[in-house]
Amino acid sequence: MTTDIKLRELVTKLVANGNLISLTVTPTKGINTGITKVSARRVEIKGRINWQFEVRLTKQVQHINVSDVASVFADQLEALLDKCMFSTLNLKTTEGLYQIMAKPDRSSVKIIHHGGAQNAPKAQPEPVAHNRTKNYIIPEGQPLDFLQQLGVMDETGRVLQPMRRKFVQINRFLEIVDDIYYSLPNRDVLRIVDFGCGKSYLTFAMYHYFTKIKERKVDMVGLDLKEQVIHDCNKLAEACGFDKLHFEVGSIEEYQEAYSNTDMVVTLHACDTATDFALEKAIKGQVPVILSVPCCQHELNGQVQNETLAPLLKYGLLKERFAALLTDALRARILELCGYKVDIIEFVDMEHTPKNLMLKCVYTGEPASPMKRREYETLVGEMQVHPTLESVLR
Numbered sequence: 001m002t003t004d005i006k007l008r009e010l011v012t013k014l015v016a017n018g019n020l021i022s023l024t025v026t027p028t029k030g031i032n033t034g035i036t037k038v039s040a041r042r043v044e045i046k047g048r049i050n051w052q053f054e055v056r057l058t059k060q061v062q063h064i065n066v067s068d069v070a071s072v073f074a075d076q077l078e079a080l081l082d083k084c085m086f087s088t089l090n091l092k093t094t095e096g097l098y099q100i101m102a103k104p105d106r107s108s109v110k111i112i113h114h115g116g117a118q119n120a121p122k123a124q125p126e127p128v129a130h131n132r133t134k135n136y137i138i139p140e141g142q143p144l145d146f147l148q149q150l151g152v153m154d155e156t157g158r159v160l161q162p163m164r165r166k167f168v169q170i171n172r173f174l175e176i177v178d179d180i181y182y183s184l185p186n187r188d189v190l191r192i193v194d195f196g197c198g199k200s201y202l203t204f205a206m207y208h209y210f211t212k213i214k215e216r217k218v219d220m221v222g223l224d225l226k227e228q229v230i231h232d233c234n235k236l237a238e239a240c241g242f243d244k245l246h247f248e249v250g251s252i253e254e255y256q257e258a259y260s261n262t263d264m265v266v267t268l269h270a271c272d273t274a275t276d277f278a279l280e281k282a283i284k285g286q287v288p289v290i291l292s293v294p295c296c297q298h299e300l301n302g303q304v305q306n307e308t309l310a311p312l313l314k315y316g317l318l319k320e321r322f323a324a325l326l327t328d329a330l331r332a333r334i335l336e337l338c339g340y341k342v343d344i345i346e347f348v349d350m351e352h353t354p355k356n357l358m359l360k361c362v363y364t365g366e367p368a369s370p371m372k373r374r375e376y377e378t379l380v381g382e383m384q385v386h387p388t389l390e391s392v393l394r
């Protein structure tokens with residue numbers, strides 16, 4: 001559906017010409033995507049025109065602000081249409097109403113135009129009341145040294161176009177951190193480890209969140225295999241005056257520090273079984289909060305066998321996706337068996353990658369029921385797999 005050219009052309013033209021007033025999206029009934037409605041309108045934030053998408057989820061409302069550049073708007077709309085499996089999109093414009101309906105097989109759309117005033121004036125943005133501005137934890141327009149140094153924003157706080165997705169990802173991540181904030185211990189210094197930190201956009205953002213927004217003392221470590229990346233991160237932390245954030249070269253497997261005294265373990269896109277070793281450290285240390293976005297779950301893809309699932313496992317692509325889901329389901333269950341409450345949530349709209357599931361885990365210490373263990377053992381047995389997380393915890 002993302003490739004429906006007619007729809008993209010129409011939307012791009014309406015936005016570029018200033019004719020689009022607002023839109024509403026109705027998701028397909030009976031398919032639970034977690035989104036109940038999407039709408040968008042033009043808003044003026046700090047003198048700049050933006051489009052604000054309002055995404056109604058089952059239990060909360062999310063706001064996404066994007067610039068009024070037509071292609072950026074179209075990208076965001078397409079991502080949301082796909083995500084909510086839309087059935088109808090209504091575009092209210094100065095040229096009247098456009099009603100766009102997805103064909104049942106979702107291969108294309110039908111566009112109906114209900115007409116409107118000729119030569120109508122361009123759409124005016126609505127001014128945004130103070131309490132309705134979204135709501136990003138790091139708002140656009142607020143210049144921050146670390147985001148400038150990372151090339152995400154310029155000195156006026158404007159987000160650079162190629163980094164917009166990263167900016168959205170950073171804010172989404174901080175929303176999740178904000179969500180679990182009260183699950184963290186109320187101790188003087190919070191100790192946080194980021195396994196497989198890479199360039200550390202999110203690590204720096206987390207440091208900013210805890211120290212500047214929450215005004216907490218922290219001691220944060222980022223760990224990665226790559227020497228040059230770690231060198232650059234340490235230089236950047238120093239340049240930003242982030243004196244309690246430091247980075248170490250090393251492998252997650254061999255890291256010894258995270259067994260105790262750690263309040264939060266973060267592991268975002270650490271490849272394949274590197275995630276298991278990070279989870280192992282966190283579980284053994286009964287770390288209160290774990291945020292983990294697994295990726296490249298290859299391990300079980302090479303192991304899984306099941307006669308009943310033969311029609312599915314026959315296809316490489318399906319097998320790969322199934323194995324990735326199986327890996328994360330088993331990880332989640334192991335975490336539950338080890339006393340964690342686990343939620344699996346969508347990390348961010350990574351439209352072009354399925355690597356967007358996050359295991360959000362809070363330690364409760366509650367023993368898991370024998371049934372949960374039996375279910376785990378049955379699944380592992382039937383799929384004939386041997387997850388690394390289980391073996392390293394033994």
Ligand SMILES: C[S@@+](CC[C@H](N)C(=O)[O-])C[C@H]1O[C@@H](n2cnc3c(N)ncnc32)[C@H](O)[C@@H]1O
Nearest residue numbers: 196197198224225250251252268269270271274
């Ligand atoms: C895809 S990047 C993710 C970076 C960052 N966490 C993010 O989400 O933006 C994965 C990083 O994990 C690191 N990594 C992979 N396996 C690792 C291991 N066993 N020990 C330490 N770092 C590892 C890689 O070097 C790479 O920088």
